[in-house]
Amino acid sequence: MAKRSEYDARHLSVLEGLEAVRKRPGMYIGSTDSRGLMHCLWEIIDNSVDEALAGHASTISITLHPDDSVEVSDDGRGIPVDIEPRTGLSGLEVVFTKLHAGGKFGGGSYNAVGGLHGVGASVVNALSARLDAQVTRGGKVHQLSFRRGEPGVFSGSRPDPDAEFTPAVDGSPLDVIAKAKRGVTGTTIRYWSDRQIFTSDAVFNDVEIANRARQTAFLVPGLRITVRDERGAEPLEEVFQYDGGISEFAEHLSADASVTDIWRIQGHGKFTERIPVLAADGRSHMEDVERDCEVDIALRWGIGYETTVRSFVNIIATPKGGTHLTGFEQALLKSLRKTVESNARKLKAGSDKLEKDDVLAGLTAVVTVRIAEPQFDGQTKEILGTPAARQIVSKVVSKELETRLGSTKRGDKQQATAVLEKVVAEMKSRISARMHKETQRRKNALETSSMPAKLVECRSKGVAETELFIVEGDSALGTAKLARSSDFQALLPIRGKILNVQKASVADMLSNTECAALLQVIGAGSGRSFDLEAARYGKVVLMTDADVDGAHIRTLLLTLFFRYMRPMIEAGRVFAAVPPLHRVEVIHPGRKANEVKYTYSEAELNQLLARLEQDGLNYKEPIQRYKGLGEMDADQLSETTMDPQHRALRRIRVQDAEAAERVFDLLMGSVVAPRKDFIIEGSQALDRDRIDA
Known part of the structure; x- marks a missing residue:
């Protein structure tokens, strides 16, 4: 019988502070490869974007430095630097060292945001070999540095993650390094990812960063985002700013010719949510809170059949959808079904019903909602889980779409008719393809009449x-x-x-x-x-x-x-x-038969003639130039273009x-x-x- 191993309280591990992040990074950022590295960057960028979304920032700058560090700067209000009363630490140190700490838990500083769990900045700090945070507030520039999540001071004038580090002993070593002009505020974060955590092949993807910056600029009209890559021989810089918002975004995503203009659908709805609320004594209790959900959608149909739908919650992309996207698709199908059924004779739609694929064919849409404290599935925020969003989005889309489809205005009426004709054509094509698949098989000699x-x-x-x-x-x-x-x-x-x-x-x-x-x-x-x-x-x-x-x-x-x-x-x-373009008949002296050469371009013909002249060989004049396949005889066409043994196919x-x-x-x-x-x-x-x- 195997000996039973001892297991009691002394075998339990208690991870304090940011130790848990370094021990299990995948729980917070998904993975430790390039995807996880990029997720850390999104967390820092999203904090700056939240300032812009709240109306406090107009510019964001992202810089990739040659030493593998990345810097994100904004002109927002700046992270608080005064003392947080419960911990006795500066607000800046609390944000970067305490999990689930920040200004996005209903304190009134933010309404609809992307950073929700209060772990983004602290997780990035825990997984960085070095992080420098500079905050401009109150006419001063404050700086605080960290090594693997621990505050302290690095030696040397140049920022280097390998420089000698002295941990802080008492209080935050928050230094005032410069004076600032009156009214100037902002935050600059520069960090070096810890190579003890991330894989050796993890790198920042400049194309992905540019795409994310472009997407964010579309979602926050007027926000100016600059992306600068200094890792190459020559610095590369792109600036993104779009005042048209998601209407421009939908136009940017559209590749095919349009059936409709960009349709903008906007509205809002209220719902009640039961959430834990902290009382003055620090205890939490459940309380019903009324929430507001703002819906903003831009869509258009094109002549193609590809579907491009991007969904967002508080400017955070939800690539796997969620309740807001479900509500949008349900309302789209319901509204178009209802309109087609009421115009079935005019559209020659018969008794068949539209399906979701018929409605989505050729659709380009940007679906955005703004909700305070939305529920996501996990820290990676890929799926919205707030149940009320589905009904609110569905109600807003149904009302606006039915109004648009039933409009008597000339322009609206023409576009509505074009959309209805398109979705009915897609339905007929789908039904025809299904019937064809069920009945059509490869025809034998007796069936080729079809x-x-x-x-x-x-x-x-x-x-x-x-x-x-x-x-x-x-x-x-x-x-x-x-x-x-x-x-x-x-x-x-x-x-x-x-x-x-x-x-x-x-x-x-x-x-x-x-x-x-x-x-x-x-x-x-x-x-x-x-x-x-x-x-x-x-x-x-x-x-x-x-x-x-x-x-x-x-x-x-x-x-x-x-x-x-x-x-x-x-x-x-x-x-x-x-x-081929040319046929050259090479003359061989004596009894040897003449040889035929084919060339496929003018350059190839010139090379062949030069080679023949060099070899002392003659050819028949004039050289045959094919202007069409009909000029070839069957043997020539077979040899050059159709016979698998000799032809060339592209x-x-x-x-x-x-x-x-x-x-x-x-x-x-x-x-x-x-x-x-x-x-x-x-x-x-x-x-x-x-x-x-």
């Missing part, structure tokens, strides 16, 4: 090895029929330039003959309902002429794929054929979907001015010889 008549089908029934070539025009189709391998290569001709779907609505796209035929042939639906597993071909190859028109047609086709069949591109199943990939979407919008969108600027700027680098005139 496919477009112009489709030249292949014999193979296995999806993985099949290829669909989209060819430009009937002349190229005739040659391609002879050049293809009918076992696994199918052909679909298109007439000229298809619809520009970047500008068109979903309904226009579905009613366009060429677009509808392409969607039908691929057989996997479109937009949000696209099912990659249902695609009828393993590869789709865009085979267009090697000229300006061919490039334009290829771009239009890629726009269609990017907008409505993006999973095909993401899976690497869309390709562009690379037909795989189309989307490495950065957001960047790609911006390029598509620039090249194919309805706004002309940016495209004109792009053409003018790029005209200097254009080689005139490349223009096929």
Whole structure:
């Protein structure tokens, strides 16, 4: 029998003060990698933003120093430096050394804030090798330094976390280091993260910081945030300030052409919450408190099907949503369902009901609420848990949206009609895709009549090895029929330039003959309902002429794929054929047969001719220049462009979907001015010889 180990009170550990933070950092910041490092920075930044949110600060500066320290400065009121009566310590030391201490527990200094638990500053201090806090108040600049959460004094004139440190013995070593102009206030925090705590590869992400600064500037109109990175050879600085608030934010997030303008929904509601309240004697008791919840939402619909919704509580992002986002989505669906049902005959909606995905397709929205002491799930504040927020947001959105959708004003009425038509089109597309998935399987020879008549089908029934070539025009189709391998290569001709779907609505796209035929042939639906597993071909190859028109047609086709069949591109199943530009027949003396060489650019042709001249070889004149695929015979097209043994294909990939979407919008969108600027700027680098005139 195993000997039982002793376990009594002397085996219990009691962690005092900030020891618990250093012992279990993951409990407070989630992890000790780059994510945790960034979370510490957000805690300090959020304290400055709360000052701006309360109307006491207008500028915030964030600086990444070369020595791996970070500095956050604001022109707010400054952390209190007078003595806190219960502890006998200065307010500055209390904030940075005591967990659950601060001015955000209902004392009247703040209303709606992001920092709630009173642990942010003290946790950052505990996990820092050194932290210097400077506060400007009352015409003086006060400074207090800490090492791993302990107040004291560092030696030396230059800030260095490895400098000799003398811990404080009696009271706070709060130094007055300078005088300040009358009325000037603010707080500057500079800290060095403790490498004993964080992993060696944990670094500050400048892109993430810039995105967070931009987001905060949108959420607090008029706030100026400067981000400066001094870690590289040349300092980089960005300044963010937006006076339009979340309306500008929604416009910034929108990538596709608009169906509506930015709609702003604002309102508020009250609710009662039972919370513990500290009495004068220090004891707590439960008390009912009336809260106010302010709702501010900016939204718009675009022609696409991607959904971009950002939610915030007191300017703190809630990436996993919460009760406020649930209320918003419920009200959105309820209001649009009600309006569509009352206009079913006009919209030709039938008896089918809208679903959430139909309503969210193409939606860009910024949902913000402001609540005193909101309930979050955990210190990382990713999900709002305050139950009353759902009902209040739902009520505000329902009232404002129904008013907007039922408005008789000309502009509002046109936009409301456009939104209703869009969501009904999405509903019909979803239902059609579901029916297609249930009934449509790969057609055998007897069932091909349901496919477009112009489709030249292949014999193979296995999806993985099949290829669909989209060819430009009937002349190229005739040659391609002879050049293809009918076992696994199918052909679909298109007439000229298809619809520009970047500008068109979903309904226009579905009613366009060429677009509808392409969607039908691929057989996997479109937009949000696209099912990659249902695609009828393993590869789709865009085979267009090697000229300006061919490039334009290829771009239009890629726009269609990017907008409505993006999973095909993401899976690497869309390709562009690379037909040759020139055919050079090299003459060999004697009985040796002449050799044919193909080149794919003017530069490659010049290199080939130079090499032939160097080798003393001649070639037939004139050199054949292909202006279109129809000029090739079947053997040439097969050898250069269609035969897997010899051809070259260019795989189309989307490495950065957001960047790609911006390029598509620039090249194919309805706004002309940016495209004109792009053409003018790029005209200097254009080689005139490349223009096929």
